[in-house]
Amino acid sequence: FAAPTADVNSVGEVCNSSQNGEPTTLDFSTLINSGDRNGTWTDVDGSGATGAFPTLDFENITPGNYTFRYTTGSASAPCTEASYDVVLTVRDCSCPSVLTTGAGPICNDAMVDLTDLTLTTENGSWSILSEPNGSTAMINGNSFDANGSPSGAYELEFRLTTAVAGCPEFSTQTIMIDAAPNAGDVISNLEICEGLDTIISLLDLIENYDAGSWSDISLNPIATGFDASSGILSSSGIAVGNYNFSHIVLGMGACADASTEVEIIINESPTADAGMDVEIDCENTAVNLGGSSTGGLGVSYNWSGDVDNPNARTTMTSQPGTYVITVRNTATGCSDSDEVEVTVSNDFPLLDPSHTDVSCPDLADGIIEVGNISGGQSPYVFSLNGSAFTDQTTYTDLPAGIYILKVEDAVGCVDSISIEVFESAPINADLSASRTLIQVGESTTLTASTTAMIDSILWFPANEFDNCFDCLTQMVSPETQTTYSIRVVDENGCDAIASVTINLEEIIEDGVFIPSAFSPNNDGINDIFLPFAGSKIAKINYFYVYDRWGEPVHKVTDMEPNDQSAGWDGTFKGRVLNTAVFAWAAEVEYTDGTSRVFEGDVSLFR
Numbered sequence: 001f002a003a004p005t006a007d008v009n010s011v012g013e014v015c016n017s018s019q020n021g022e023p024t025t026l027d028f029s030t031l032i033n034s035g036d037r038n039g040t041w042t043d044v045d046g047s048g049a050t051g052a053f054p055t056l057d058f059e060n061i062t063p064g065n066y067t068f069r070y071t072t073g074s075a076s077a078p079c080t081e082a083s084y085d086v087v088l089t090v091r092d093c094s095c096p097s098v099l100t101t102g103a104g105p106i107c108n109d110a111m112v113d114l115t116d117l118t119l120t121t122e123n124g125s126w127s128i129l130s131e132p133n134g135s136t137a138m139i140n141g142n143s144f145d146a147n148g149s150p151s152g153a154y155e156l157e158f159r160l161t162t163a164v165a166g167c168p169e170f171s172t173q174t175i176m177i178d179a180a181p182n183a184g185d186v187i188s189n190l191e192i193c194e195g196l197d198t199i200i201s202l203l204d205l206i207e208n209y210d211a212g213s214w215s216d217i218s219l220n221p222i223a224t225g226f227d228a229s230s231g232i233l234s235s236s237g238i239a240v241g242n243y244n245f246s247h248i249v250l251g252m253g254a255c256a257d258a259s260t261e262v263e264i265i266i267n268e269s270p271t272a273d274a275g276m277d278v279e280i281d282c283e284n285t286a287v288n289l290g291g292s293s294t295g296g297l298g299v300s301y302n303w304s305g306d307v308d309n310p311n312a313r314t315t316m317t318s319q320p321g322t323y324v325i326t327v328r329n330t331a332t333g334c335s336d337s338d339e340v341e342v343t344v345s346n347d348f349p350l351l352d353p354s355h356t357d358v359s360c361p362d363l364a365d366g367i368i369e370v371g372n373i374s375g376g377q378s379p380y381v382f383s384l385n386g387s388a389f390t391d392q393t394t395y396t397d398l399p400a401g402i403y404i405l406k407v408e409d410a411v412g413c414v415d416s417i418s419i420e421v422f423e424s425a426p427i428n429a430d431l432s433a434s435r436t437l438i439q440v441g442e443s444t445t446l447t448a449s450t451t452a453m454i455d456s457i458l459w460f461p462a463n464e465f466d467n468c469f470d471c472l473t474q475m476v477s478p479e480t481q482t483t484y485s486i487r488v489v490d491e492n493g494c495d496a497i498a499s500v501t502i503n504l505e506e507i508i509e510d511g512v513f514i515p516s517a518f519s520p521n522n523d524g525i526n527d528i529f530l531p532f533a534g535s536k537i538a539k540i541n542y543f544y545v546y547d548r549w550g551e552p553v554h555k556v557t558d559m560e561p562n563d564q565s566a567g568w569d570g571t572f573k574g575r576v577l578n579t580a581v582f583a584w585a586a587e588v589e590y591t592d593g594t595s596r597v598f599e600g601d602v603s604l605f606r
Contacts, residue, residue: 004072008084013095016061021123021162022093028068029054031086036072039081044069047090048545063092081370096122100158102173107180107255112144114158117173123161129172130155134215141434144175151179151253178253183260184209191265192239194336202231202245203260212249217261218242233264240268267332270294274325274340280318281345281415289340290314293327318416320344332477349376349409357422360399360494366398366421368405377410383408399423429488429496436525437503437515443477444502452490460485478502481517496573499606512537512588517603520570530559530567531586537561541587541595545602547572551594553582570604579606 009031015022028041041053047066049056071083100117114126126139132152140143144156154177159170183205192198202214203558214231216222218334220245225234231245243264251257280287286308293301293313300311304324307315317323320342328335344350352374356367370393373380381389383406395403400423406416427450448457449472457472459465461484465474476484485499501528503517518529531540538560545568546555554568570577581603589595 003079004036004039004082006037006070006072006076006082006084007033008070008086008088009033010036010084012086012088013090014058014064014088014090015161016058016090018059019093019164021096021160021164022222022465024059025051025057026088027055027271028070030467032070036082037072039071039073040073042069044085047088053385058090061090063090065089073345083454084256096120096160096162096164098173100546103175105176105254107251107253108146108149108177109180109182109255109258111147112175114142114144114156117156118158118317120158124170125161127157128154128451129157141567145311146175146177149177151177152510153177161459161564168581176254178255181212181249181251181258182208182210183212183247183249183258186260188261189263189265191267191332192235193267193269193332195240197234197236199500200233200235200264201234202247202262206260207246208249209260210258215246215248217246234456235264235266238266242266265332267334269334270299270327270329270336272325272327272336272338274323274338275314277341277343279345280320280348282348282411285414286318287342288314288316289323289342290325291338292327294336295337297324298329300328300330344375346375347377348413349407350374351405351415351417353405353417353419355419355421357424358398359408359492361423361425361426364397364399366396366400368395368398368403368419368421369393370405370407371602373407376407376415377411377412379410381408382406390456390482424492424494427488427490427496428492428496429486431486431500433500433502434486435502436500443475444570446474446476446484446500447506448472448486448488448498450488450496452488452494452496454488455491455493458489460487476502476522477506480504481605503605512584512598514584514598514600515602516558517605518570518601519605526563528567528569529584529604530562530564531588531598533561533588538591538592540587541589543586544584546583546585547577548580548582550583553577577604580604 010032012026014026015024019025027571029037043049044067048061049058050056066088068086068088069083070086072081075081103112103117106112108383110382117448128137128139131137131154132150135149137149137154146154148365154170155173156168157172157173163169167313174200185208187205187207190205214228216226220241222238225236244261246259248257271294273293275289275291278287289307290313295313301313302314303310305317305321307317307321310314322339322341324337324339326335326337353369354369354371358364358366368384370382381391382393384395385388385403398421400421402422403419404416406414408414416510429450432447437442462477481501481503483499485497487495487497489495510530510539512533514531515529518526520527531543540559541557543556543559544552547553553572556566559566581601585597585599587595587597
């Protein structure tokens with residue numbers, strides 16, 4: 001077993017007075033960053049704080065440092081629990097501080113983190129008091145954002161969230177902003193394949209830029225085809241390699257020059273060779289495809305059509321057609337394609353079968369028919385999935401699957417083809433009720449739904465319905481607990497079954513009712529058994545559930561009315577109990593101080 005661990009802050013701070021608006025309570029669970037959160041806390045120094053962990057109140061506690069200890073709670077033998085000490089500083093809170101500091105000058109392409117200017121630990125907010133005309137500066141959270149705003153002086157104010165009488169409420173700082181040059185933002189670098197004749201405008205690779213100049217800063221600069229004043233570049237004749245260009249805009253005031261770099265990559269293109277056209281005949285039932293395509297690491301191959309290995313430099317096929325190989329450099333995306341034609345000799349038999357898919361799931365009614373045979377010499381014989389060759393041309397009662405059909409002509413030439421017989425998708429059916437827990441005499445609406453093209457719907461128990469073939473809803477009023485079912489049949493004769501159980505609840509006078517049954521199956525309906533109380537009920541003094549031997553399986557005292565968390569979920573000591581009848585007892589206390597004991601039975605259904 002692994003020893004339990006936790007990431008716990010080693011220090012903390014809290015006020016001993018709420019006079020300045022700061023809280024005097026601390027939720028110790030916020031000191032646990034990760035790891036085991038199921039442990040316990042201990043007040044090692046006996047600070048005198050009130051409340052119960054994880055939240056303590058330090059109102060009027062003597063200022064100073066106090067040690068608290070967190071001990072994990074998930075160790076399994078032979079591992080032991082781990083402990084972590086936290087030193088908590090209790091502050092004497094008097095007048096709140098409004099202390100701040102200044103910043104700048106800065107360029108208007110940056111933001112100021114206002115937490116760096118806020119020296120006080122008090123809660124407060126920043127606002128802009130004055131700014132140049134046309135300013136777009138704003139305060140967003142803890143950031144002063146002057147990006148793109150005019151240069152000049154910006155006066156900012158920090159004001160406490162909660163003022164204290166007789167104490168300062170705010171402080172101000174002035175930040176000088178200079179206009180920054182903008183060399184632009186890179187939209188994307190550009191990669192092209194060698195041999196392409198492309199006119200490239202470097203300005204198309206950047207946006208939001210001021211006027212500037214371009215410079216070829218490549219290790220091996222381009223000799224011709226580059227205009228530095230306009231940033232126009234022709235890729236024709238440029239050798240494979242990486243080329244870098246810088247867009248430079250001069251800065252003013254406190255702002256430095258700005259530059260943005262873009263990169264043009266000329267990638268090498270591979271060569272594709274599909275080989276010479278070839279013919280399939282009876283002696284050469286499979287032929288080789290491929291030639292001298294570019295090889296090596298980082299090169300991928302993709303053949304179209306029915307080939308043995310579609311991702312090999314060379315491959316084989318036994319089927320006629322046009323085959324295309326695409327050779328791609330996987331790192332750059334540069335590619336080349338070539339094609340080869342595969343034909344079949346007239347003396348070779350060719351299959352053209354048809355098939356019928358399985359009509360319903362788990363049935364075996366698929367059909368494969370040989371169909372027309374072209375080429376070769378009759379008579380023909382056939383084999384399915386390796387069976388002996390016969391003159392059988394129709395194969396029936398087939399389950400879903402992949403089948404290999406072969407034909408052999410009079411001189412022994414063989415053709416084969418793969419056929420997949422599919423199984424139809426299963427149909428789905430669902431039966432729901434507007435209410436699954438009702439009182440005797442009440443009704444509930446049953447609603448059927450399905451993904452099938454419906455041929456008929458049968459409702460059960462049959463004696464309660466007219467079994468109409470298109471009814472999707474029924475109204476029922478059972479006198480006892482009843483399970484209703486539907487059988488949906490689609491136009492192919494496939495079916496699906498669904499059901500729902502309607503339970504009856506027991507009504508007890510004086511504003512209390514207790515269900516006679518529940519089904520803790522985590523479907524969100526009747527999962528918890530408990531007394532349901534009206535407005536006259538102050539509390540439930542006790543609520544006990546017993547098994548048939550009189551042993552308690554659930555005991556709760558001082559229960560709040562209708563508290564789902566105090567109800568019984570059908571388990572005992574973490575073990576799920578099976579369907580059975582259980583006895584229960586509950587003492588209810590009314591708002592007028594009187595009380596009454598109720599007893600009865602409840603059925604647990606799984």
